[in-house]
Amino acid sequence: MPTPIYHITNVNNLARIVQTGGLWCDAERVRQGFDCVGIAHDSLKERRARTPVPNRAGQTIAAGGVLADYVPFYFANRSPMLYSIHRGNVVGYAGGQANVIYLVSSVEQAVAGDRPWCFTDGHAVEAMTEFFAITERLDRIDWEVIEARYWSSTEADLDRKRRKQAEFLIHGSVPWNWFHQIGVVDQRRAQRVREIIAEAEHRPEVAVEPRWYYE
Secondary structure (H helix, E strand, O other), X not given: OOXXXXXXXXXXXXXXXXXXXXXXXXXXXXXXXXXXXXXXXXXXXXXXHHOEOOEEOOEEOOOXXXXXXXXEEEOOOOOHHHHHHHOOOOOOOOOOHHHEEEEEEEHHHHHHOOOOXXXXXXXXXXXXXXXEOOXXXXXXXXXXXXXXXXXXXXOOOOOHHHHXXXXXXXXXXXXXXXXXXXXXXXXXXXXXHHHHXXXXXXXXXXXXXXXXXXX
16 A cells, blocks of 8 residues: 655645646745745744754765755645644634645655655654655654544653644655645535646546545
């Protein structure tokens, strides 16, 4: 079975993603002047623009650079980031989670592609997080917490939230045809997505997945 990876974005960004041939990393999006509806904390974006993708034993992981040079994916749905959006805690964004869509690809698609990639065992900006660039190290992902609907840290395990946010990072951009599915919260958003991609040469499956969202 393929290992799914999930990128979340506002539905209003989808037409531009299709028109420009895929998802672009933040650094390249800024350089090219693409407009977008931001759904992330500005302070976190600033940290990602300063956080290097590390070296290991003298070898650069993936293509080096900083996190903003990579398109980020989660291994999980119902991420802590989506919860912040749901709770209205992202300054400057008031669109709610209902207008957030999931662009779904897979580890296998990325590995077979032509972009440098790597992944982490937790949120990529945290100092204790480790980076890997061989699929054999996917065993370092905490799949139990990835698959759990509830991820809050506990007194017995203060690190659950970090591990829930393990990331798969693809350098530069992700071609549109690498996505096989778009997840949405309801039929209304599904219809809107189908209208946006109707003329595209590649049209991923549109799936209504309310369990990927918070109640």
